Amino acid sequence: MSSEAGTNAAVVGAGRTPAVPRWVMLIAVWAILIAVPYWLPLLGGYTALAGRVLVFGLAAMGLNLLLGFTGVLSFGHAAYFGLGAYGAGLTLRYLAHSTPLAMLLGTLLGGLAGTLFGLLIVRRRGVYFAMCTIAFGQLWYYLAYSWNDFTGGFDGLRDFHREPIGLGGLTLDITDGGNRFYFFLLAVFALAVGLLGLLVRSPFGHTLRAIRENERRARFLAIPVERQIWLSFSISCFFTALAGTLYALLNNFADPLALHYSLSGYFVVMCVMGGMRTFWGPLVGATVFVVLQDYISSMTVNWMSFVGAIFVLVVLFFPRGLLGMRGRRGSA
């Protein structure tokens, strides 16, 4: 490489200053989310739709820790989402009428399954890794599908519903589908996303980005690459499983499709469409995805072709995703 070309490159590069400062972005996101029950009906939407956005957004943001921040592709995150959903549903149906316990057990079920499975596949890379994650995910799908007596089989798991939450003397009744449940979802989402944000900015998070950027170099910095990828995978599974438990609470229902690999693909689409190198990108992707699905599926059963076409357009015209245009650093 000639030094002249190098100097030119240095002049052209404009640096990283994002178009919108981080704190503006943060206030905007939370203000929009908190105000949903007030503005969404004006646009003809309903609050439960926003609940779906939060649930899928959290699942996709969890996946994005692995996909966008570590550079490792999983095509099987529906497994942990579904295990979270079934874990919560089975707890409420067979074990105890406790929403927090259902969330805890569901998250543990999905997260620990991911942690154990991660140990086996952490040395695989690229397509091999992705294939392993699909295969493992489908295992759970067929288990839920065939174990009629316990999981409800193809019809899904019914006969459970979210329970009021006791907070000392107070009781938080989230059993109706109104705003109170939306705010409950938003609170859980906020806690989880806050944790994710801290994680991404921690030294641990920095090592993940280093692995994404240049695995060989990361190894020579003495970063234990396999261990970090395993941890990233496991943590990402815990967050996606948590989203799965919320999914079960949202619908009072868990179905095998929550475990199916096509949902894993949707999660990846949400990340890529929204911008996987950004922190909030997957939430934006989930919003577009859920709204399109809701709107178009009321007109045609082939809604996926439309979502697919829009996905292709986004990838062509916004190769770094919708939020990726905002300057490189969307990382909160």
Added chain:
Amino acid sequence: MLEVRNITKRFGNLVAVKDVSMSVKTGELRAIIGPNGAGKTTFFNMISGYFPPTKGSILFQGRDVTQVSAHQRVGLGMGRTFQITEVFPELTVHENVLTAAEVAAGQTLRMLPSRADAKLANDVASEMLALVGLAAKADRLVGELSHGDQRTTEIAMALAQLPRLLLLDEPTAGMGDQETYEITALIRRLHKERNYTIVLIEHDMRVVFHLADYITVLDQGALLAEGRPDEIAASEAVQAAYLGESR
């Protein structure tokens, strides 16, 4: 500091390095030179731990590291840069160096940002960026920088791991005159003002004779000569080896 004892490396029938020894003292700057195919890179890779020697041993600070892996040697205090630039292109200069500092401080498992630790690693990163003269470009993406600045970032990353020995693999490779001049001045400053112990491979003889305290000359895998720059310049054996290359 670094003691290489009679190391040999065979690849099948090829003997790439044959019974070479070298002793580098603390604070010394040692250059390894030789015509193409002399075994410099193989020799260097054994020092950094990229692969072990077939025979012989390597001692670092009195400890036998012959079988210690490359990244464990980093932990013991061997920092290195690469012949081909190896950086994290989509991270900023500061993030590149900060990550190196955090890893060296043993924070790879710290999942929450902590103020005290963050300040520690940040201070190291800032200090090293100032030292190599990249402070003004700290917030630029490394991928957008010139080749010379990318190589300088690499040196800052190695420094941020607080090494006792710095291994530089052709630090001026692919550089123009101005960049070569700047990086040479930087290495000289690290050596003279900061007393780093440095071992480097270099093709550019102006750079070598300007920087080195001692020079090790390899030819066809064997040690041809060793001495101060003026001794090496006067050596007939060395001249013959280099002339032989151009014939």
